Amino acid sequence: MPYVNVRITREGATAEQKVEVIRRMTQVLVDVLGKNPETTVVVIDEVETDNWGIGGVTVTERRRKKA
Amino acid sequence: MPYVNVRITREGATAEQKVEVIRRMTQVLVDVLGKNPETTVVVIDEVETDNWGIGGVTVTERRRKKA
Amino acid sequence: MPYVNVRITREGATAEQKVEVIRRMTQVLVDVLGKNPETTVVVIDEVETDNWGIGGVTVTERRRKKA
């Protein structure tokens, strides 16, 4: 029954990588908390780098400064 | 004042269906809890089937296996 | 498979009212979008009135002014 929401910046995660994140996060809840995987939901949100801020600046700005 | 967030897979819900979900969910909070509809917010998130996992697999995989 | 998160102020909603909100919100998704109720999750968060703001003031302040 757990619900997991994974929020990451949109930077080209592949369908295969998302399959793997979902598979392994579900397994964590089975292994550690004994949750039923059949009713465990994992939702991945991919967010534009213009819309994600850390340290008071967007990831877009942060990448530009590093470049 | 309530805030409702409805998360579904993106599979062609029409504008009319979304109008109906919003209208009826708001009414539930009015009827059952006496909430003021004017300040009740309902936000629908439509999520790609690659990004939604249940039972440890994505909805995309699950549909493929059933087909 | 849908996930619904209902956020309201904590003001004495009874267990019976929560049962009713969950039952009816699930039914909305069955009726309007043909969703499977068995995998539909509804989670209610009750938030202290000190922690909920609207119009730039907390609900606690708002109630006090009205009193």
Next chain:
Amino acid sequence: MPYVNVRITREGATAEQKVEVIRRMTQVLVDVLGKNPETTVVVIDEVETDNWGIGGVTVTERRRKKA
């Protein structure tokens, strides 16, 4: 370490405006609660007006009626 999620309707907020929202919201948490800005995350979600309801109607309908 705080996490802030700002949800607005998608109506043309510019990259500059988002930079400003992120910068100022982070500053609020530094000023008022003494939080460390370096680990403060602000994520902006822009939601289609068809998917945002208030008062039981979508923002799309509401705009149409006002026009």
Next chain:
Amino acid sequence: MPYVNVRITREGATAEQKVEVIRRMTQVLVDVLGKNPETTVVVIDEVETDNWGIGGVTVTERRRKKA
């Protein structure tokens, strides 16, 4: 920079189990997506069984019926 929100029913997860969920979920994002663990946030919400619905009924009701 990822943000993970794990929502489970409140049923006695221990501090040690939560440590383990956080450690392993962070590792999934490092292994699969190459994310930086230092800025990866995992927040666990424990929700009363009266407030969690699945299949249109609360977990409290569901447990009672099974008993």
Next chain:
Amino acid sequence: MPYVNVRITREGATAEQKVEVIRRMTQVLVDVLGKNPETTVVVIDEVETDNWGIGGVTVTERRRKKA
């Protein structure tokens, strides 16, 4: 109409500080995006330090190591 969710660790934020966070965050959306404050909602979630992880460890562990 915006909805802002501020998540922080539960470490004694006072009612006055929460009033101030709500007032100022609402003002950011008015100033930068021209939003209507009357329908702007800000919800603060205070999360136990056992339930908040960063860098793969809980805030509880992190504080203990620093002490």
